[in-house]
Amino acid sequence: MIQMKNVYKKYPNGIVALNGLNVEIDQGEFVYVVGPSGAGKSTFIKMMYREERPTSGQMFVDGIDIATLKNKKVPMLRRQMGVVFQDFKLLPRLNVYENVAFALEVIEESPSRIRERVLDVLDMVGLKHKARMFPTELSGGEAQRVSIARSIVNKPKVVIADEPTGNLDPETALDIMNLFEKINATGTTILMATHNKEIVNTIRHRVIAIEGGLIVRDVAGGDYGYES
Amino acid sequence: MKARTLWRHFRESLKSLGRNGWMTFASVSAVTVTLLLVGVFVLIMMNLNKVADDLENDVEMKVFVSLETDDARKQSIEETISDLPEVESAVYSTKEEELADLVLDFGNELDLFEQNNPLFDVFYVKASNPQQTGSVAAEISKIENIEKVEYGKGKIEKLFNFLNAGRNVGLVLILALLFTAMFLISNTIRITIVARRREIEIMKLVGATNWFVRVPFILEGMWLGLLGSIIPIGLVAALYYNTLEFVQPKLSGELFQLLDFTPFIYQVGGLILLMGVFIGVWGSFMSIRKFLRV
Numbered sequence: 001m002i003q004m005k006n007v008y009k010k011y012p013n014g015i016v017a018l019n020g021l022n023v024e025i026d027q028g029e030f031v032y033v034v035g036p037s038g039a040g041k042s043t044f045i046k047m048m049y050r051e052e053r054p055t056s057g058q059m060f061v062d063g064i065d066i067a068t069l070k071n072k073k074v075p076m077l078r079r080q081m082g083v084v085f086q087d088f089k090l091l092p093r094l095n096v097y098e099n100v101a102f103a104l105e106v107i108e109e110s111p112s113r114i115r116e117r118v119l120d121v122l123d124m125v126g127l128k129h130k131a132r133m134f135p136t137e138l139s140g141g142e143a144q145r146v147s148i149a150r151s152i153v154n155k156p157k158v159v160i161a162d163e164p165t166g167n168l169d170p171e172t173a174l175d176i177m178n179l180f181e182k183i184n185a186t187g188t189t190i191l192m193a194t195h196n197k198e199i200v201n202t203i204r205h206r207v208i209a210i211e212g213g214l215i216v217r218d219v220a221g222g223d224y225g226y227e228s
Numbered sequence: 229m230k231a232r233t234l235w236r237h238f239r240e241s242l243k244s245l246g247r248n249g250w251m252t253f254a255s256v257s258a259v260t261v262t263l264l265l266v267g268v269f270v271l272i273m274m275n276l277n278k279v280a281d282d283l284e285n286d287v288e289m290k291v292f293v294s295l296e297t298d299d300a301r302k303q304s305i306e307e308t309i310s311d312l313p314e315v316e317s318a319v320y321s322t323k324e325e326e327l328a329d330l331v332l333d334f335g336n337e338l339d340l341f342e343q344n345n346p347l348f349d350v351f352y353v354k355a356s357n358p359q360q361t362g363s364v365a366a367e368i369s370k371i372e373n374i375e376k377v378e379y380g381k382g383k384i385e386k387l388f389n390f391l392n393a394g395r396n397v398g399l400v401l402i403l404a405l406l407f408t409a410m411f412l413i414s415n416t417i418r419i420t421i422v423a424r425r426r427e428i429e430i431m432k433l434v435g436a437t438n439w440f441v442r443v444p445f446i447l448e449g450m451w452l453g454l455l456g457s458i459i460p461i462g463l464v465a466a467l468y469y470n471t472l473e474f475v476q477p478k479l480s481g482e483l484f485q486l487l488d489f490t491p492f493i494y495q496v497g498g499l500i501l502l503m504g505v506f507i508g509v510w511g512s513f514m515s516i517r518k519f520l521r522v
Contacts, residue, residue: 079435106436
């Protein structure tokens with residue numbers, strides 16, 4: 001699903017974020033990405049959806065060559081994946097239903113299909129009854145569930161989550177994790193950057209630790225490995 | 229892009245005008261003021277041009293044929309003049325006809341010259357480009373049997389210089405105004421875009437193409453331009469109508485006239501509309517460019 005070979009990233013300001021990183025992630029895996037701030041985690045995640053581009057090295061996501069992908073083709077890449085962020089990134093002027101439908105409108109799905117899919121995923125995340133509410137009327141956990149619904153509405157093969165539980169209390173965070181488990185159970189690859197020690201140590205999955213732009217630890221079912 | 233998507237963009241752009249009410253008002257006002265100025269300038273410029281053309285077209289040379297020339301030679305002179313590439317027309321007038329004209333103007337006392345006509349046979353010559361009158365005159369005066377060529381030397385050159393300067397100044401002013409308008413619009417639209425940065429970012433993250441993001445903003449710019457051109461068109465039309473009512477009667481019998489109300493005002497209206505749409509669309513297009521890099 002995801003292959004990185006000697007991926008090197010240097011920002012224009014001279015900072016080296018990734019220093020020859022190698023990794024292979026298979027379809028259907030659930031992977032935590034951990035590591036101290038400034039270790040290259042964010043860059044690693046951003047490369048998945050081509051917000052950043054490797055300076056050198058090879059990188060494939062679902063067979064798409066990220067290093068040489070033309071700007072024009074980036075939307076096609078992003079339609080194959082879902083992204084979830086710490087701050088939810090919902091549009092305040094759209095209600096829950098519209099926020100989720102937005103992802104399908106953008107890719108020009110037919111209205112009947114949009115309706116069907118949106119109601120499906122809202123049901124899955126347990127928010128069908130709040131479809132007409134606006135993001136400001138939702139709790140943090142609910143907002144994150146909407147954003148997860150949006151990320152999976154186009155049936156992506158991989159969901160990239162950047163600190164999805166960062167703004168949530170422990171109990172809500174567990175709810176969100178259960179949702180990711182459910183999504184993972186359908187065969188969707190999940191790649192999740194996190195600082196949440198409890199979650200990593202409780203819900204065991206493969207852990208990739210990044211430090212100084214390199215993978216320093218890669219253990220299936222590993223623990224968080226840092227003091228929180 | 230599917231028709232459904234285009235319809236969506238269309239609705240979105242209209243909704244956005246309402247949602248960003250004050251920004252819409254600000255942009256439309258900026259467009260209105262600028263287009264009004266441009267419109268008034270175009271009115272003045274086009275009329276100045278018309279007056280200049282009228283005056284220029286009135287410029288002709290009077291070519292005097294020397295007395296001893298026989299009819300055959302006159303015939304060949306006429307052909308020579310007419311064959312010059314820069315000459316539009318050459319009309320022959322005998323000295324008898326010339327005298328008749330004078331009599332018409334100054335009265336019968338001049339009848340006494342009928343026995344001994346002191347006038348010359350002349351050709352009235354117009355250059356196809358009036359601004360070349362001087363050089364054409366010089367050329368014609370070289371022809372044999374031509375006594376002299378008169379064309380208001382000096383005065384005409386001054387007139388042409390004045391008219392040309394007027395045209396250039398007007399053109400520069402209009403371009404400067406248009407440039408200012410584009411700048412204003414692109415700035416106001418940029419503010420609405422900054423306010424919707426997040427929206428653009430999210431659109432791009434869920435896989436929207438650049439055109440999908442851009443089109444609603446461009447349509448919005450178009451609406452701003454259209455809305456901004458309504459008042460200027462109305463005001464310019466009213467202004468010109470009243471100006472003509474006032475000025476036209478005073479110009480009857482003059483060498484130059486102002487442009488008629490129609491179709492001129494439709495042309496100016498169309499021009500204002502087009503400029504409005506153009507600066508709106510262009511302003512949006514320029515402003516959104518840097519927000520697409522997500």
